Structures are given as C-alpha cells and as structure tokens.
Amino acid sequence: MPIEAAAKIAPLHTAGQIVESPFYIPMTGPASRPRRALKHDDTFVVLDSHGDIGASAGGPDGLFNADTRYLARLELALDDVQPLLLGSNLRDDNSSLTVDLTNPDIYRNGQLVLAKDMLHIVRTFFLWHGTAYQRIGLQNHGESAASFDLTLSFDNDFADLFEVRGSRRTRRGTATSRVVGPTEVALEYTGLDDVSRSTAVHFDPKPTRLGPNTATYHFDLEPQQVTSLFVAASCNAQVGVKPAPFFRSLLAHRREMRNFSKGALSIETSNNIFNEVLCQAMADLNMLMTETPQGRYPYAGIPWYSTTFGRDGLITAMQMLWVDPRIARGVLKRLAAFQAKRVDPLSDAEPGKILHEMRGGEMAALREVPFAQYYGSVDSTPLFVLLAGLYVERTGDDETLRELWPAIEAGLAWIDGPGDPDGDGFVEYQRATDEGLQNQGWKDSYDAIFHADGKLAEGSVALVEVQGYVFAAKQLAARLALRMNLPDRASELETQAETLRKNFEEAFWCEELGTYAIALDGAKMPCEVRTSNAGQVLFTGIAREDRARLVAADLMRPHFFTGWGIRTVARGEARYNPMSYHDGSIWPHDNALITLGLARYGLKHSVEAVFKGLFDTATYMDLRRLPELFCGFQREKRRGPTLYPVACAPQAWASATPFTLLEAALGIEFDAARGEIRFRNPRLPAFLNEVILRDLRLGNSTVDLRLRRHNDDVSLEVLRTRGRIQVSIVLTH
Numbered sequence: 001m002p003i004e005a006a007a008k009i010a011p012l013h014t015a016g017q018i019v020e021s022p023f024y025i026p027m028t029g030p031a032s033r034p035r036r037a038l039k040h041d042d043t044f045v046v047l048d049s050h051g052d053i054g055a056s057a058g059g060p061d062g063l064f065n066a067d068t069r070y071l072a073r074l075e076l077a078l079d080d081v082q083p084l085l086l087g088s089n090l091r092d093d094n095s096s097l098t099v100d101l102t103n104p105d106i107y108r109n110g111q112l113v114l115a116k117d118m119l120h121i122v123r124t125f126f127l128w129h130g131t132a133y134q135r136i137g138l139q140n141h142g143e144s145a146a147s148f149d150l151t152l153s154f155d156n157d158f159a160d161l162f163e164v165r166g167s168r169r170t171r172r173g174t175a176t177s178r179v180v181g182p183t184e185v186a187l188e189y190t191g192l193d194d195v196s197r198s199t200a201v202h203f204d205p206k207p208t209r210l211g212p213n214t215a216t217y218h219f220d221l222e223p224q225q226v227t228s229l230f231v232a233a234s235c236n237a238q239v240g241v242k243p244a245p246f247f248r249s250l251l252a253h254r255r256e257m258r259n260f261s262k263g264a265l266s267i268e269t270s271n272n273i274f275n276e277v278l279c280q281a282m283a284d285l286n287m288l289m290t291e292t293p294q295g296r297y298p299y300a301g302i303p304w305y306s307t308t309f310g311r312d313g314l315i316t317a318m319q320m321l322w323v324d325p326r327i328a329r330g331v332l333k334r335l336a337a338f339q340a341k342r343v344d345p346l347s348d349a350e351p352g353k354i355l356h357e358m359r360g361g362e363m364a365a366l367r368e369v370p371f372a373q374y375y376g377s378v379d380s381t382p383l384f385v386l387l388a389g390l391y392v393e394r395t396g397d398d399e400t401l402r403e404l405w406p407a408i409e410a411g412l413a414w415i416d417g418p419g420d421p422d423g424d425g426f427v428e429y430q431r432a433t434d435e436g437l438q439n440q441g442w443k444d445s446y447d448a449i450f451h452a453d454g455k456l457a458e459g460s461v462a463l464v465e466v467q468g469y470v471f472a473a474k475q476l477a478a479r480l481a482l483r484m485n486l487p488d489r490a491s492e493l494e495t496q497a498e499t500l501r502k503n504f505e506e507a508f509w510c511e512e513l514g515t516y517a518i519a520l521d522g523a524k525m526p527c528e529v530r531t532s533n534a535g536q537v538l539f540t541g542i543a544r545e546d547r548a549r550l551v552a553a554d555l556m557r558p559h560f561f562t563g564w565g566i567r568t569v570a571r572g573e574a575r576y577n578p579m580s581y582h583d584g585s586i587w588p589h590d591n592a593l594i595t596l597g598l599a600r601y602g603l604k605h606s607v608e609a610v611f612k613g614l615f616d617t618a619t620y621m622d623l624r625r626l627p628e629l630f631c632g633f634q635r636e637k638r639r640g641p642t643l644y645p646v647a648c649a650p651q652a653w654a655s656a657t658p659f660t661l662l663e664a665a666l667g668i669e670f671d672a673a674r675g676e677i678r679f680r681n682p683r684l685p686a687f688l689n690e691v692i693l694r695d696l697r698l699g700n701s702t703v704d705l706r707l708r709r710h711n712d713d714v715s716l717e718v719l720r721t722r723g724r725i726q727v728s729i730v731l732t733h
Helices: 246-261 272-288 310-319 326-337 380-395 398-416 464-483 487-508 533-540 545-555 588-600 604-620 657-666
Strands: 012-014 017-019 035-040 043-048 062-065 068-071 073-078 084-090 097-102 106-108 111-114 119-128 131-140 146-155 174-181 184-190 196-204 214-221 226-235 266-269 289-292 295-298 668-671 676-680 690-698 701-710 713-722 726-730
Touching (some): 035 119, 062 226, 068 196, 068 226, 111 146, 119 246, 131 214, 131 246, 146 226, 214 226, 272 289, 272 657, 289 326, 295 326, 310 326, 310 380, 310 657, 326 380, 326 398, 380 464, 398 464, 464 533, 533 588, 588 604, 588 657, 604 657
Parallel strands (some): 676 726
Antiparallel strands (some): 035 043, 106 111, 119 131, 184 196, 196 226, 289 295, 668 676, 690 701, 701 713
16 A cells, blocks of 8 residues: 655655655654554554553554644653563453563662562553543562552644655744643644644543653552552543443443354364464554544555545455455445536546545645645556446445445546546546656655656656556446346446457557566657566456566566565666565555456466465564565575564555465355356365365355365365355366
C-alpha cells in the first residue's frame, strides 16, 4: 500500500541537497525498543515492548483516533528508574497486550533499598470504544516489605498523523493540561479547524499525588502481597464520566472478536508453523476490520494507514473472497457510498471515481493535505467493478448487485470518460494539482514509473496492470449485465473488453524484453522496464497465452525471484534498489496476485516456488507476520530476509497474502449457480502434506474437506456437507 510520497518529489539529491516530499515518511534512526500495535475500530495504539508510549526513540508511538494522536507519552517508572523487561506478548487474537516487568536494584542515598527481581509488574492493555485501558498488577516476591513509588508520566501534543509522519506545520492550535478531580486529568486541544479534541486520563484508585502530567502511587507491599491499579485514556470523552470497568470491557471486546470470526472458513494444515502464519494473519485482519455505517471494512495498515483506503480494501477483499465474502460486501457498499459525484481538482475527484483514501485529522480538514476524501487513484475504480463481479459470482447475491449496479455503471462511465481523456482506449492518470499524488497506481512513489534509461515518465501515464484490471472488470460487468437482464449492455461490454485485449498487446508488449512495458507515458512511448506489474497482468487474464508464459518464466529468473519472493523491479534495471519502497523491494500482496496469474495459466510449479519463498519469509518474521514489504536482497544460506524499516505491520493485504497463496495453489473456483466448488489443477507445496477446510461456504451450504498431497498430485476427501453442494477436482493441461 502506497506511501503517499510524491506531491512534488520524494527525497532525491539535487545540487548537493535533498528535496523532501511533503508526504514522505522519514526514518531518522532505529527503534530502540520493538513496537506493538492494538486497534479497535477507528482507534489504534502503538506501544513499545515495555508498554510505554514515547519513552524510547525511533517509533511512531501514541494513542490515535481518526488520524489524531490523543496520547504521546505514557511512561512507567519505579522510584524514577525504568523497570526491567521480562517479556511482552500479544494475545493470539490481538485483543490485548501483556507486558511482564521487574525492578532493577533501587538505591536511595547510596543504600540498596530494593534488590532486583523482587517485584513482578504486569501491564495489560486493550482498546475498546475509543478508550485505551491498562491494568498494572504488582506482587512482591521478596522476603521483606517493599516500599517504593510508581509514577506514570503522560502528555500529549494532539499531533495530526501527517505531523507524526514528518510533515512540518508553521501554525498549530492551543493545548492545555489540567487536573479535574482526584482521579482525572484532562488534556485538551483546540485546533485551527475550530474543533476541540480532548483526552481524559482516569486513574483507579486515587493516586497518592496527581499533577497535570504525572500520577504517583506510593506502595508498601508486604511479602507476597498483590495489588493493582487501573488507567484509562479516553478520546473525546466527557470530562468527569468514568470509563466502563476494565474487566467488563475486556470481556466484551473478546466476545466481539469471537463473534466476528463466526461464519468464516477455518483452515488447518499439517504444518504447524504455517498454521501459526494463518492464525496470525486472520487475527491481524480481524483487528484491522472496522465497523462503518456501510459495514465492516479492512483498514489498510498500522500505523500510517489505519483508515479507509479504496485500493487496499478492494484488493484485500478480493484476496479473502474465497475465505469470507462478507468482507467484499462491506468494502463495496462503503466505497459506493463515497463514490465521487462532482469534479474537485484538489481531491482529484471526478464523477464515478472510487475513493483512494479518507482522513479525519486537522490537516485534512484544513486542506493542508488533500486527503480528507481523496480520489487520486487510477486503479480503485476498475478494481471496484472487478470486485463487484467476483463477489456476485462467488455468492450469487443479486440483491447486493441491484443495490450496487448504479455505482458499477458510474464507475464504467468514468473508465470510458474522464479515465481515458484522449480516447485511445487506455485508462491513464495525471494529477489534477501539484498537491496530489504524482503516481496514482499501487506503486505511487515519485520514482516508480520510469523508462529504461531511468528517466521518469511524464504526462498522462497508462499503467500496464490497470489495463488488465479494466479488461477483467468489463468481462465481469458483462456477465453482471446479463444477470440484470441487460443483454445489449452485456454485448457492448464484451466487445469493449476484446478490443482492449487486442490494443493492449500491440501497445504494451516489448519483444526485446520478452515482457510487457510497465506503462505508456504521455507521448504513448512504452516504459520498457522489467517490473512485477507484468505479473499482475497475468492475474487479470488479458495476456496472450504464449506471452504470459514468457512473462512468467522471466519473473522466476534470479533478476526477479530472490528465493524469498519476486522483486517489484528486476535487478539490472536503471532504478533498481533492493532497499527502495517500489523499485526492487518485495511486496507480499504483489506476489500473491502474481501467483493467481501463474495459476490462471497453469504454471503451478512457479506458484509453489513463490508460495514456499513467502512461507519461509514468514517463519523469520516477528509473530510470523508478513509485513507490508521487505528488502529485495537475494536469498543466502542460513540468513533470513532483510526488513524494510518503516513497513506497516500489520497491513491488510500482506495479512491476506497467505490465504491467496493457498487459493492459487489449490486452484479453487466457485460456481454459485450450479452449487459447485472446483479445485483446478491443485498442487500443494512440499511443506504442506494436508489441508483441511472447514465450513467452506457456497450460498447457504457448507462443506468440510481434506486435501492431501501425493508428490505432484492432490487427493480430495469430503468430510461433511450441510446443504446441497458439489465438490470436484478438475485436471486440465
């Protein structure tokens, strides 16, 4: 998912200095403590491994709600010294974080008054309805009484998320901190947008001393004595109103998370590590899901993208469509509700266009950044139509189709109208103002679209994968039109798709490279660069069979495939940099879509290789969690992959990737009209001997299945069916 890095130019050297994009995310140094994230609806928190906020450098710490930081510091100290870390663990379902600490040797006036490791301190955190809850449990394991002060220091800057990311502002609103009672402090801010924002910090029991930025408890704990205290930081809560109790809220939160998973497919395999990868991925997706008026929506990622993103939500829903099609329904309804109705250059809006992103902070409200409701995405609109078609064919949900049909037609009208301003049949982009994103495909870094000599593409740019999205969208829309009893419209869309296929091959194929150009620039000159974008072309099915096989073979050569995954740009190209954001790094979701393309053209050996590479990557990652991206260095023996420093984790389409890889390997297809599930040329990688799918749903029926690997073959066993459903393996050559 894109770093919005290119309103003018992302960081580059110019005459001995570096010019910064206003949306560039800086990395000034390494994080001195690992970070952990929790999220509930529009609120998320980033804490360090000790459970502190803002106590160590290098992390985007804070409690955030609607793109504003509501707590910038929360630090625990014992007699003014930091406790020692024993361990820090997220609960398996991501509902809470538990941190175990102990005391260091504590001296007063040169005398040791508390030997190390006598106190066990347990900090438990979770989020619920805009409030960050913390319980601090203490037990004295010493043989004598322990007398000490525990101090919590807290503060806030009410920074807009874009400020946290590095944007500089010349003016800000006014902030205050005041004690409003024996157990509560109010941190308040009036922004330049005339909106008042506040954080109520509540303590239970009453602290020994409470100030505007500190709360101190004095404890005299007898041997083995146990005690606890509670802290709650609430976003925009009414002053003086106590938050709901800790344990009641925690139980309600966990109950809600369990309810969300009901009705979804359950997957179990013979590989315990892959099971952990799947469980973490599903927990991350559940955490990123957000209740909206239109339904649940997967927010794109933490910390930078915890909001509605069009492209990311659409692709995540598509990746998870075989697992849980309810995600797609929520995504489609929300994006239809915010589909552009008018022309607005600052937000890059045009009638029929689908949202790129939505922001709720002060800078967006003041239009200091253009992202309040921003439409600078060339691919969200065709992806919307594409997902709508896939969803209806997966579910047979004609009621939702009828509801969405006006939005689908509006999207198609944009594709054929403003999306193709010169009428050449290709959808292209050029930002409407200098404040918008310079590149508007999924690779939206300023330097991501370039020619073989490294020169950046100029003018209106037609991306290769976007033409594939449009082709697939029109094919699917034609079938939707038939369901709507519109045969003439269906015929028109089919003809348009076939015309696009023919023109695409003529304009984008590069014979000398043996692959498709990444784009056509404003002069209709192809950008003849080997990139992973050509792999996404295979996913859409627009590629000619013989050329698809050439593209696939190229993607599996060492200049692309590292052993961990496929690079975004092949080694040897002009701007190749394995440490870059889009010019040589590896993106799990990109690889996932490529594997769907490889499977479409029957190249299951290549699917297996990419699947194994990304599975191996996950085994090296913290929590078995695939990040947004990682560096594109070649795999070496006895060394893991190299991390990218500011990647989001969790990130929605990266979390969905293990499920997409399994989908590509199994070749799973759904035919709602016939009540049939097919596995086309299934092939399991060597690390998976068995896969069990429980509650695989089609319409109102479900089935439990076991698939077993027998060298290159796969057998299928139906364990249980509920309702009328057919399951088969289809072998084609």
